[in-house]
Amino acid sequence: MNIEAVKSIYFFEMARTRRTLLQSVVSPVISTSLYFIVFGAAIGARIQEINGVSYGAFITPGLMMLTLLTQCIANGSFGIYFPKFTGTVYEVLSSPISMMEIVLGYVGAAATKGLMIGTIILVTASLFVDLSIAHPFVMLFFFVLTAITFSLFGFIIGIWAKDFEQLNLIPMLVVPPLVFLGGSFYSIDMLPPFWRTVSHFNPVLYLISGFRWSFFEISDVNPVASAVIILVFLTVCMSVLTWIFHTGYRLRN
Amino acid sequence: MAPIVSVSNLSKTYASGFTALKGVSLDIEQGEILALLGPNGAGKTTMISIICGIVNASGGEVTVGGHDVVRDFRQTRAMIGLVPQELTTDAFETVWNTVSFSRGLHGKKPDPAHIEKVLKDLSLWDKKDNMLRELSGGMKRRVLIAKALSHEPRVLFLDEPTAGVDVTLRKSMWDVVRELRASGVTIILTTHYIEEAEEIADRIAVINGGEILLVEEKAALMTKLGRKQLRVDLAQPLDRVPEILSSYDLTLEGDGQCLIFDYDTSAGRTGITALLAALAEAGIRLKDISTRQSSLEDIFVEIVEAGR
Structure with missing residues (x-):
């Protein structure tokens, strides 16, 4: 194992976060605060408690997932796409490093950034609402696994994308609807029966629901189903990456 | 090794x-x-x-x-x-x-x-x-x-x-x-x-x-592939290479102002002495003489052209 190379990629990527501190850290804090002002204070004041949880607290896991998913995909995809775009990827490809080690460096950094921002949001949210985490280890399980899985998903998008439009296609057009319609800001019990059924086909619903269960022990779906879904998606991402490494798809061919 | x-x-x-x-x-x-x-x-x-x-x-x-x-x-x-x-x-x-x-x-x-x-x-x-x-x-x-x-x-x-x-x-x-x-x-x-x-x-x-x-x-x-060229600038232009010089591999260039002679340096006899003597015998007056070694570039172009 080429530990030095993994460390080099990881710290090189983390250094970019330091350089873009405003965009990386301050921006999600501001947008979270805005969500709390709009949904928590303005609208939330008119919404009754959901299963005994105040609306402000209820949306916190959803907000964390919303940010975690978008940030991990963005960081994971940009990390590998940017060297492809500038051409500096030649250096990574010609180094004595396996593809798994490349993933470890890039995805590790993307997941770390996602987890950092998720934690910042949790801290910011606790300034607005009373929060307690009923099952901290389950919360960490969903938190860390979602960060890793969606950073991997982002990495795949970064390899697949041929231009900036493709790079932004899934993060901009596919993920936000899935997250917003996945119960970030409401319980699907509030939806009409038809849309409640449709929501069950949205994988993000399971992530948010499981994550929310770890906080408040309330969920739209069984938390075990949530854990299975995230593990299945992780396996799918790993399988696609293994195929990419095997064929050199859009990297070495 | x-x-x-x-x-x-x-x-x-x-x-x-x-x-x-x-x-x-x-x-x-x-x-x-x-x-x-x-x-x-x-x-x-x-x-x-x-x-x-x-x-x-x-x-x-x-x-x-x-x-x-x-x-x-x-x-x-x-x-x-x-x-x-x-x-x-x-x-x-x-x-x-x-x-x-x-x-x-x-x-x-x-x-x-x-x-x-x-x-x-x-x-x-x-x-x-x-x-x-x-x-x-x-x-x-x-x-x-x-x-x-x-x-x-x-x-x-x-x-x-x-x-x-x-x-x-x-x-x-x-x-x-x-x-x-x-x-x-x-x-x-x-x-x-x-x-x-x-x-x-x-x-x-x-x-x-x-x-x-x-x-x-x-x-x-x-x-192996490098050749040398003798370039003879003439005092008077020629219409064509004179008959007396036909045994030499000569080409006339520059509106008849110069003769180009390709020769092989590795050969025992390059033919330069004989050529100069023949030119004098034919009454052709010379203005200047120079030689040129073909460069790697010439060789490269030749190889690539031949390969096409």
Whole structure:
């Protein structure tokens, strides 16, 4: 194992976060605060408690997932796409490093950034609402696994994308609807029966629901189903990456 | 001694259907400077990219230091330094960070003393804290060389290293290359400046259309394929080569103002003395005489043209 190379990629990527501190850290804090002002204070004041949880607290896991998913995909995809775009990827490809080690460096950094921002949001949210985490280890399980899985998903998008439009296609057009319609800001019990059924086909619903269960022990779906879904998606991402490494798809061919 | 790089029957067809290499074989000896010459699209960069692991081959095999570049990629890539043709740099990184990053990628522990030496050798030391986007093209090129040397490679690939680089910098780059060769590093370079290859290379390989047309010691190549020409400027122009001189291989050029005579220096008799005597006998008055050795460029053009 080429530990030095993994460390080099990881710290090189983390250094970019330091350089873009405003965009990386301050921006999600501001947008979270805005969500709390709009949904928590303005609208939330008119919404009754959901299963005994105040609306402000209820949306916190959803907000964390919303940010975690978008940030991990963005960081994971940009990390590998940017060297492809500038051409500096030649250096990574010609180094004595396996593809798994490349993933470890890039995805590790993307997941770390996602987890950092998720934690910042949790801290910011606790300034607005009373929060307690009923099952901290389950919360960490969903938190860390979602960060890793969606950073991997982002990495795949970064390899697949041929231009900036493709790079932004899934993060901009596919993920936000899935997250917003996945119960970030409401319980699907509030939806009409038809849309409640449709929501069950949205994988993000399971992530948010499981994550929310770890906080408040309330969920739209069984938390075990949530854990299975995230593990299945992780396996799918790993399988696609293994195929990419095997064929050199859009990297070495 | 076993070659440090051995390319055997290497082929590459890209997804677009373009065949860049058609069964290329080439052995590169340890410690030599091999110049890989060929027109654009000849397959030079593809071959280098396969050896370095950037592109997958369609067929054939490559070994570096006796290790297969696919199976034993860790050993082979640790030995190789690559300076790519394009000026690809991380615009927002500093010179020091990007060069240190390259060393880490090759699995080497940080060694500030070595990085300092490399930067000083390439006159980059005073720019070590500058962002790459602030550097000129020539300096970026030097940074790419510094990155390739950061992990102390045994084999160095220089793909068009002097493109867009001014004369002074070019000379200092070749000084670095000579020093590296003296320390035992094997160097493979591609260049469009054939006079550079002529000056610095030990061996020349000519590639075109995905095939190696020739691999030869530079000196032997120059002797074997190099020709000499005698140019005779005439006091009075001629309409045609006079009958009395028909036994000589002469051509009339410059509106009849000069005669060109090709001869072989390795032959026992070049025919120059006899030709000059014949010219005097024919009453042709001479204005000037000069000789010219064909350059590597002439030879290169001839080989590539013949291969078409």
